[in-house]
Amino acid sequence: MRGWTLRLCAISPDECILKKRLRERLMSPLDVAEAQVRLSELIHAAIAGEHIVITDEDGTAVRLVPVEPLSRPRFGSARGLFTMSEDFDAPLDDFASYER
Template identity: 60%
Template sequence: MQTIPIDEAQARLPELFREAAGGSDVVITGDDGAAVRLVPVNVHGQPRFGSARGLFTMADDFDAPLEDFEPYER
């Protein structure tokens, strides 16, 4: 695990980014004692329109009026 003060991390951010993306633990500490860890995030690509087709169905009466709202309808 690599612990780096925030001032140094600002100057070395691209390098630290590559290290964290490669699996190394990178911890950045602030002057007040707070600390954060850089971790890689899995990106699965862009969502595509229609990609959920067939995964769910809607009831036939989905847009039918609800009985509870009859007093409010005119």
Template identity: 45%
Template structure:
């Protein structure tokens, strides 16, 4: 774990981000108090949707296939 002041962090942000991406934990301090922890975000594994997970989210009316009133002249 590395501690660095806010002023130093603003000057060396790209290097600090690279260090965090390599697994290092960086604490940024302001007025000698820790205020921010810079760490690698755990990757979120996207899983495939479960079969039936959208059940009852979409409804289709009973007359879905019925001709529309506005198109009677064209039929």
């Protein structure tokens, strides 16, 4: 007969709540047919932070994750990152033969 060892871990109530929420957020993998039926629900769940995994018959899997919205660049945000020389727009010697 095997001996059993019981390990007790003392965690705070906040850690217990966080672990419970994490377990609730993890979904079991869905097959493609079920995902097609529940797509809208799955999108909202992924946006809310749930981990959505969709599997195909051949065993391949994909993860449904929210995409960060693209932000517009702010005017002047690159100021000071690079400089141009004073003669930037001066004619180049290599093209002198092409000029009239």
